[in-house]
Amino acid sequence: MSGKPISSPIQAIWYPTLSFSMLSIGLALTAFFFIYEATTSRKNRSLAMELTTGTIASIFLGFGSLFLLLTCGVYV
Numbered sequence: 001m002s003g004k005p006i007s008s009p010i011q012a013i014w015y016p017t018l019s020f021s022m023l024s025i026g027l028a029l030t031a032f033f034f035i036y037e038a039t040t041s042r043k044n045r046s047l048a049m050e051l052t053t054g055t056i057a058s059i060f061l062g063f064g065s066l067f068l069l070l071t072c073g074v075y076v
Contacts, residue, residue, distance in 0.1 A: 015071040022064030029057035 033053045069076055
């Protein structure tokens with residue numbers, strides 16, 4: 001009984017591109033978050049916007065870090 005080898009749903013050639021693009025988007029959203037916090041007064045801040053921006057930036061940075069590790073050959 002032979003099993004089927006496990007393969008990635010994304011080709012390995014795309015790892016560097018995905019890593020760069022996701023980390024770039026994540027860092028841009030993080031910068032936007034910090035600028036928003038620094039320039040908006042406490043009365044005008046929106047908790048929903050803060051949570052949304054933080055969550056989306058976190059997701060992009062997480063997947064960008066994953067693809068960076070995969071690009072470097074660290075298979076997690």
